[in-house]
Amino acid sequence: MSFVTVRDVWKSYDGRPILERVNVDVEEGEFISIVGASGCGKSTFLRLLLADELPSRGAIRIEQGHRAMEPNQERGVVFQRYSVFPHMTVRDNIVAAESFGTRSGWFFGKRLRGARERADETLARIGLSHVADNYPATLSGGMQQRLAIGQALTAQPRILLLDEPFGALDPGTRLAMHDFLTELRARTKMTVFMVTHDLTEGFKLGDRVLVFDKPRWDPHDPGAYGATITYDFDARDEGIPFQTIKEKTHVPVSA
Amino acid sequence: MRLINRRPSRPVAVLLAALPFVLIVIAYMIGSDLRLAANPQDKLLPAPSTIWDTAVRLFTEPDKRSGRILLWADTGASLRRLALGVGIAAAISLSLGVLIGLLPYARRLLSGFVAVISMVPPLALLPILFIVFGLGEVSKVVLIVIGITPFLTRDLSQRVLDIPHEEIVKAQTLGASTLVIALRVVLPQILPRLISAIRLALGSAWLFLIAAEAVAADVGLGYRIFLVRRYLAMDVILTYVLWITFLAFVIDWALKRLSGKAFPWMGAGL
Numbered sequence: 001m002s003f004v005t006v007r008d009v010w011k012s013y014d015g016r017p018i019l020e021r022v023n024v025d026v027e028e029g030e031f032i033s034i035v036g037a038s039g040c041g042k043s044t045f046l047r048l049l050l051a052d053e054l055p056s057r058g059a060i061r062i063e064q065g066h067r068a069m070e071p072n073q074e075r076g077v078v079f080q081r082y083s084v085f086p087h088m089t090v091r092d093n094i095v096a097a098e099s100f101g102t103r104s105g106w107f108f109g110k111r112l113r114g115a116r117e118r119a120d121e122t123l124a125r126i127g128l129s130h131v132a133d134n135y136p137a138t139l140s141g142g143m144q145q146r147l148a149i150g151q152a153l154t155a156q157p158r159i160l161l162l163d164e165p166f167g168a169l170d171p172g173t174r175l176a177m178h179d180f181l182t183e184l185r186a187r188t189k190m191t192v193f194m195v196t197h198d199l200t201e202g203f204k205l206g207d208r209v210l211v212f213d214k215p216r217w218d219p220h221d222p223g224a225y226g227a228t229i230t231y232d233f234d235a236r237d238e239g240i241p242f243q244t245i246k247e248k249t250h251v252p253v254s255a
Numbered sequence: 256m257r258l259i260n261r262r263p264s265r266p267v268a269v270l271l272a273a274l275p276f277v278l279i280v281i282a283y284m285i286g287s288d289l290r291l292a293a294n295p296q297d298k299l300l301p302a303p304s305t306i307w308d309t310a311v312r313l314f315t316e317p318d319k320r321s322g323r324i325l326l327w328a329d330t331g332a333s334l335r336r337l338a339l340g341v342g343i344a345a346a347i348s349l350s351l352g353v354l355i356g357l358l359p360y361a362r363r364l365l366s367g368f369v370a371v372i373s374m375v376p377p378l379a380l381l382p383i384l385f386i387v388f389g390l391g392e393v394s395k396v397v398l399i400v401i402g403i404t405p406f407l408t409r410d411l412s413q414r415v416l417d418i419p420h421e422e423i424v425k426a427q428t429l430g431a432s433t434l435v436i437a438l439r440v441v442l443p444q445i446l447p448r449l450i451s452a453i454r455l456a457l458g459s460a461w462l463f464l465i466a467a468e469a470v471a472a473d474v475g476l477g478y479r480i481f482l483v484r485r486y487l488a489m490d491v492i493l494t495y496v497l498w499i500t501f502l503a504f505v506i507d508w509a510l511k512r513l514s515g516k517a518f519p520w521m522g523a524g525l
């Protein structure tokens with residue numbers, strides 16, 4: 001039994017199909033990279049996994065559980081921007097990952113001190129100790145994304161969803177973030193879905209690379225059909241992109 | 256060099272900022288001189304020295320009958336009404352704004368209603384308020400509340416909607432309930448917006464206050480101005496107008512300082 005099961009998922013907006021017949025099984029601990037043309041529905045797919053939006057048809061389950069109706073603690077997320085709370089210090093952003101699940105959203109006294117200590121350990125691990133008391137606006141883009149990832153992981157989600165998390169970073173910072181993420185994953189064995197525009201990044205980090213594309217194309221009405229997973233590459237072994245195709249593709253080779 | 260790229264140096268900048276004020280004072284002095292030369296009894300444009308003497312008298316000399324210094328009594332009464340009205344309006348609009356911005360059900364229920372209510376001219380309701388609440392303090396405070404709450408509510412609910420959806424989703428993935436999202440994500444980010452919205456609404460608040468006081472009151476800045484109008488006491492009116500302007504300016508400045516101090520995470524965003 002696979003860990004995350006996506007079964008015959010369709011999604012349309014205002015009757016316009018964006019995704020159609022998406023099927024995929026993901027094992028626990030796998031790192032899935034998602035690539036595809038701009039506007040083909042990668043973020044939409046991620047929002048479906050997140051349960052921020054519900055599929056028009058089909059179902060997404062984690063460990064055969066219930067279909068989620070809204071985002072919850074099982075799913076962590078990091079967006080390209082706006083992923084941390086601007087009105088909280090760096091440390092409080094990490095503490096919030098623990099305290100938000102409580103009734104009032106606040107920790108007091110001993111619990112607060114405990115959470116702060118754990119937050120400081122997390123910050124030391126992600127290299128943000130020296131800015132613990134700063135507000136996110138004073139951090140560089142790479143530091144903000146490190147904070148966002150640290151925050152998401154503090155809540156101990158079962159799957160981590162990343163939507164172009166390094167899209168706004170310069171190439172050098174990107175490489176540093178790759179190392180950061182690789183090391184983090186080696187430690188947590190988290191199941192990750194990451195949307196990226198950078199194929200190299202996708203193959204470098206991912207165990208599998210899913211390609212979203214439209215299998216059918218109506219030249220008179222480009223919006224007539226939705227996108228689906230057209231390729232599912234095995235990206236292990238240094239991510240050399242001409243690996244065996246693991247699953248059957250949904251398109252004839254001529255398409 | 257293009258005009259858009261020319262910038263005044265520091266002394267010139269100060270001079271330019273002072274210029275309109277200086278001009279208006281000079282214009283007043285000339286007008287006052289001309290009228291007084293024609294008729295020493297003229298009351299319309301009293302000489303600046305007269306205004307100064309009146310101001311000193313108003314600020315320091317107690318009223319013969321009541322023994323109170325009227326200007327301070329007026330100031331206290333008016334500021335109390337203003338603070339109550341603005342405070343109540345802020346509390347209502349903060350709650351409504353968060354509800355409307357955060358809950359689709361509340362949005363459907365209230366946003367159309369608030370939009371329509373905000374079209375009602377508050378001063379037209381003043382007679383109704385006097386009938387319902389009497390001529391006392393309540394009707395004046397209520398006028399301010401009715402006058403600025405719709406504007407504040409619309410502004411704040413829009414600000415709540417402007418909070419990036421990503422943040423709300425993130426909070427949910429951290430296990431936050433609706434209440435926690437409202438209290439820990441939305442409210443703190445809305446408070447600085449509340450202060451800037453209040454700064455914008457204060458002008459209207461003063462307007463409603465003075466209007467209500469002019470119609471029915473026995474103490475208050477607006478009441479006094481409209482009372483002495485009967486005697487054409489321009490020196491008193493002008494002193495009061497300058498005083499009200501000064502108060503409004505100080506309140507605005509204090510609010511600006513407050514939001515800078517209380518919300519350091521806003522950075523230069525205000």
Ligand SMILES: Nc1ncnc2c1ncn2[C@@H]1O[C@H](COP(=O)(O)OP(=O)(O)OP(=O)(O)O)[C@@H](O)[C@H]1O
Pocket residue numbers: 013014018036037038039040041042043044045
């Ligand atoms: N809430 C929505 N309502 C209507 N249409 C939407 C909505 N969200 C997305 N779409 C449409 O769905 C399509 C896919 O959007 P999506 O953001 O998933 O693309 P993407 O693959 O993430 O693109 P990019 O690589 O540019 O981020 C777009 O054509 C977009 O206009």
Ligand SMILES: [Mg+2]
Pocket residue numbers: 042043044163
């Ligand atoms: Mg996208």
